[in-house]
Amino acid sequence: MFYKQPQALNAEAHAGLGIKKIDQPFAFLREAHAVPITVTEFGMAAGSYPIIFVGDDRTPVAVMGVRQGQNLFVTDEGMVADEYYVPAFVRRYPFVFASDEKSDRLVLCVDREAPMVTNQPEIPFFENGQPSKFTNDAIEFCKEFERQRQATGEFVKLIRNADLFEQKTISFQPRDAEGNPSGDPQKIADYWAISEEKLNALPQDKYLELRNNGAIGAIYAHLLGLLNWQTVIQRALRAQPAAAPADA
Template identity: 55%
Template sequence: MTTTTQPGLGQITGNVLFYSQPEPLTPELHGKLGVKRMDGPFRFAKAGHAIPLTVGEFPLAAVTGPIIFVGEEKLPIAVMGLNAGENMFVRDNGNFEPGVYIPAYVRRYPFVFANDQSNSQMVLCVDRAAEFIVEGGDLAFFENGQPSEYTKNCIEFCNNFEIERQRTMSFVQLLKDLDLFEQKTANFTPNNPDGSAGEPQKIADYFGVSEDKLSKLPSDKLTELRDNGALGQIYAHLLSLVGWDRLIALALARGAQEPVAANS
């Protein structure tokens, strides 16, 4: 890992949720910049209805909303809204609702590691477009040309996040190897004007662990999942799926239109 750019640094690759102007963090570019303290620092997360999650976060995130797996890689996602670009748990003042788990992916912002493919390394970047990055901020990025204590702590957090991301990939691969995934659908059944049940409407298609496949695993495989901690994470995922009802109830209570498919 590196925090500085070298001559001939290749193009930083990858599109990352929330980050619109990532730049390799250097004293030359960011020596006078820092972070200003804000009462509502999470305004940027208002646009994140589906936020990446690491496996170690499953038990905490499960109390907030559904944890699902998406895409060919079946990456875990915390669903925080029914409509694309609308996080239902972030208030207009930039704070999360009390009691809501804030994913580490959100808490690491505005820092992120990015791929420098030409040099085969990871580069620490900062989103220059973040509203709380200003010249002469309360928490400086650099002091005397060296990373400040604040920046060192952020680097450590990002390093830990990367370790957890790798552990999450191993967890997903384990589920794939055991063929535990199945396609699932979240539906919403509205009421007709006369009070009767209307036609079910699809909210989202996603991947989840099949309880049937899980129950049919050989006892030695179940023991292995229990001993390596994966079984607890699987159950956290399964229990989290009741959170679809919570999201629907929140949408209806706020007078929102009927839920539409989440583009996860």
């Protein structure tokens, strides 16, 4: 999504590289209208964005815009306002794990084209040929993200097995300068959500299975997050009131 030139990080190729402070640290997020999140983030993300499930894998994402290529929560200064949650998927950038097919393990990579990666670093990737504390912290962060990604897959499997997913569509009504309806309703997205009706109709043993697996809190966080659709739509209307959104 953000990565233009990911390279496996190693002391030989990247000995002089590191990170510098940049004026617009989240500028790379401007073109991402939906960002993957892990199940442990649902509670924090639900206070800021709609949480929906997309694709055949039912990947959970935080919706940050209604148009492809437009994030409504990144300011002109390349920041995300303090009151909005920044997903771990974003915070790990410019690092990412990639699979090494030869050794069947994960390798830490860095986006060589990331604006904060430089050969005149304030914080180096390596010191005396060894990973710096900063790099080791990045490795641990990416390891934890991978663990949470796997836990998210297990959560989605639980929801599938309980047959709780339902397809939904979100639309909005364009309005003129006086606030009157203008034209036909515009569809923003088709997506998957957890059905509260199906949840309430579950047999007790199925509900207890979800509870015992720690899924209930995440389910209700997701349902709460869906209330943020109106917030996103209003931000879109303020940003480009005359334009109709494309499908998410």
